[in-house]
Every structure is written in C-alpha cells, then in structure tokens.
Amino acid sequence: MKPTPRGPLPFDEVVRRHGATVLRVCRAVLGPGADADDAWSETFLAALRAWPAAPAAPAADPAAAVTDRRRRARPGADPDSTPDPGPDPAVADVGRPPVDNVEAWLVRIAHRKAIDVIRARARRPVASAPPSASDVGVAGPDGDPTSDVWPAVARLPDRQRLAVAYHWFGGLPHTETAQLTGSTPAAVRRAAADGLAALRRVLSDDPASSRPPGARS
Amino acid sequence: MITTSPGGDPAGHDPTRRSAAEAEWASSFPVPSDHLTALRHRLARRAEAEGDLDIAYRTVDSPIGPLLLAATDQGLLRVAFAGEGFDDVLQVLADRVSARILAAPSRTDPVARQLDEYFAGRRRAFDVRLDRRLSAGFRAAVQRLLPGIDYGHTVSYAEMAERAGSPRAVRAVGTACATNPLPIVVPCHRVLRADGSLGGYLGGPDSKRYLLALERATAEKGSR
Numbered sequence: 001m002k003p004t005p006r007g008p009l010p011f012d013e014v015v016r017r018h019g020a021t022v023l024r025v026c027r028a029v030l031g032p033g034a035d036a037d038d039a040w041s042e043t044f045l046a047a048l049r050a051w052p053a054a055p056a057a058p059a060a061d062p063a064a065a066v067t068d069r070r071r072r073a074r075p076g077a078d079p080d081s082t083p084d085p086g087p088d089p090a091v092a093d094v095g096r097p098p099v100d101n102v103e104a105w106l107v108r109i110a111h112r113k114a115i116d117v118i119r120a121r122a123r124r125p126v127a128s129a130p131p132s133a134s135d136v137g138v139a140g141p142d143g144d145p146t147s148d149v150w151p152a153v154a155r156l157p158d159r160q161r162l163a164v165a166y167h168w169f170g171g172l173p174h175t176e177t178a179q180l181t182g183s184t185p186a187a188v189r190r191a192a193a194d195g196l197a198a199l200r201r202v203l204s205d206d207p208a209s210s211r212p213p214g215a216r217s
Numbered sequence: 218m219i220t221t222s223p224g225g226d227p228a229g230h231d232p233t234r235r236s237a238a239e240a241e242w243a244s245s246f247p248v249p250s251d252h253l254t255a256l257r258h259r260l261a262r263r264a265e266a267e268g269d270l271d272i273a274y275r276t277v278d279s280p281i282g283p284l285l286l287a288a289t290d291q292g293l294l295r296v297a298f299a300g301e302g303f304d305d306v307l308q309v310l311a312d313r314v315s316a317r318i319l320a321a322p323s324r325t326d327p328v329a330r331q332l333d334e335y336f337a338g339r340r341r342a343f344d345v346r347l348d349r350r351l352s353a354g355f356r357a358a359v360q361r362l363l364p365g366i367d368y369g370h371t372v373s374y375a376e377m378a379e380r381a382g383s384p385r386a387v388r389a390v391g392t393a394c395a396t397n398p399l400p401i402v403v404p405c406h407r408v409l410r411a412d413g414s415l416g417g418y419l420g421g422p423d424s425k426r427y428l429l430a431l432e433r434a435t436a437e438k439g440s441r
Binding site: 007008009010011012013015019020021023024027037040041044045048049051052053149150153167168169171173203 | 234235239240242243244245246247248252253256257259260263264267269270271272274304307308310311312315316317318319320
C-alpha cells in the first residue's frame, strides 16, 4: 500500500495517552467522584467532535448530526457561511485541535467542562448534597489503597487546589493557569508551591505513596 | 510578567513548566487503570450513540493470532493481522478514512461471532455488511470476485485474472489479493500460484496454510 502522509492520531490513541492526566485534573478540581468522571467524559466527547475526520468520511447520519450540533451551538452563534465541511460548532466550542501539545488543549477543555459540572451541581435541588460516588461500576477511589491522596488534594484551599490541578497535574505553565483561574502568574506560582508543599507533608506521612521530586534529601 | 525566585520550585529549570520528574510525581496520584478503562468504554458508548464515532474497532483472538476488526457505520472496513502492527493499521485508517476512532466492541460483534464459527469449522461464508472504501479500481473489482471461490477450493492468480476479464493482469491480481483490506472474510487466501505454491499473504504464509488446511479438513468432513 502507498504510504500516506501522517495525519492526526487515531483518537483512541489520544485517550490512551492523556486519559490519566485529564482524570487527575478533573479529580483535583471536582473531587474523586462522579462529577470528575462526568467532566472527563464531556472533555473527551468535545475533543472527539473537534477531532478531524477525513473529508471523504460520510457522516453517520448527517441530518441528525447537524441537528445535534445546532442544539449544542450557542444561540446567535454565527453560522459559518464557508463551505468547509468541518464540524464548525464543535470546533468553535473547544478550538481546533493543535498539532502539538494536545494535552494542554485537553486540560483547557477539562477546565471548561469542570465549570459546567460545578454550575449544574449548583442547580441541583439539594445543593448541599455530598458529591456522589463514581458510577462507572468499578472500584472507585474508595477501593484504592492509596486513595487518601485525593482527600488531601480536596482539602487544599481553592487557589492551591486549582494551581495543583492545572500546573502540577495538567502541565500548564503558570501564565495559562492564571488565565484559567482568574489569577496572576505570581499568585499561581505561589499557590502551586504552597499546594505542593502541603501535599508533600501529607504524602510523607504516608509510606504507601511515592515521594515527590526533591524529597530525597 | 512572571517573577521567579531561586529555589522556589523543586527543579532548577524554567519554573513555569513541569519537569519530567514532576510529571512523574503527578502520576503517583492514582487513577486506577480499571477505572480509566470503564470511562473509556462509557465514552465509546456515548460517542457511538450520538453519532460521533466514525470507526469502532476491537481485537479478537484467533488460532492464527490476534486480529483487529474495524468498522464504520457502513460496515466492516478492515481486518488486520498482528504482524501488520495494529497501531500502524489504525493510523492508516485515521489518514484515509477518519481519525475519530475508538475501541468499541459492539459494532463488530456479528463478525467476531462469525469468525469464531469459521475457525470452529461451523461457518463457510460470512454474512456481514462490508465497507469497501479502502479499495478502488481493478483491485476492488478483483476483491469483489473473491467470495465467488467456494469454501475449501483454490484458484490460481491466472484464473482470477480470467474471471476478472483481464487474463494478462496476473500480477495485478496478485497485488489485489495482497492488498485485500478484509482478509479471511473476503477469502484472498484461496488464490494460489499456478504451480500450487502459496504466493504472498498479508498474515504470512503460515496463516494462509492454516486457513487452507482448516477449510480442506472441514469440507472433507462435510462431504462424508
């Protein structure tokens, strides 16, 4: 077979490579339960919709797909008048997938999906209900012997927790974490360092967990 | 403006980015692999239900090694042998058809079941919809004729060229068989050299020999 130019990765490979990172970010932002699972799913669904299909691929059900995407598009969003067959509303939603650093793109989507989950949580009738447990049917965090690290993350003050989520877990630079969280790079830098130090204290009491870098001395 | 002070971050480098060691530290925050697997399955089900999944694939075990099965909503798109490298096969599908690919077994349940029956000697022909878009022209024409070769029988490349209406295109028939994107299901293994030797096969000569022996044995059993 003729070698074809190497295009975008099969999306399954994207999920395999970055699924764990995105779940860590979601858990740090939302707690290790069903909310984090939902944000994870919404993140990868949105990314999949923006992921390129080859032009020759016919849509599964074009009419249904268009209706579905219109429903998702913001009201008043400018319908693209160019003949570009790409899923414009999907791309408008999350931005076009980058050629490199797909992970940072996914982390930015996860941030937006986490906000959606928090808003939905606020609209629930019993707003003070504790976060529900994971419902994907396998051992949730409770079944994990090292799961006490997640409650430790959840106990961090918000600024530190978000800085840990997007910088330490998500790998975003401080400038971008600051943009996402409405803070300044200097404040994010401080919060990330403080959050890291707090987690180190918890983790150093817990021999089952790995040591953070620099904790050898 | 980013202010930096020495020694604030654990590694002595650009403090606005993580080092590899720090990224590894993040991995000590557990996300159990079976939990991620369950999330991936749920994602595939939702993507499929909402029409966002262009190619669903799975792998199955067989007596000639693991096989990759990939399908669009039009039908079975690709059957691949482990020797081809499943990652490479998926990349080619991403380049040529769509990169919206996820592991999702249900779409290929029927062909997986029929392959089990075939390898158990209980099935002689496959009854699944095929998406033939990976082939074009003469190759596609030859491949469409392959199911016309009866189970347990073989023909030569030259005879296939005759059947395709181009008796001199023996080499092109060989290429058509060698590039069959749907091996086993579309039985290119039933085409041999004129002297009876095997000729090439995407799954390797041992696989071709195995399939022919399986069919011969089953056909003889059935005729007794």
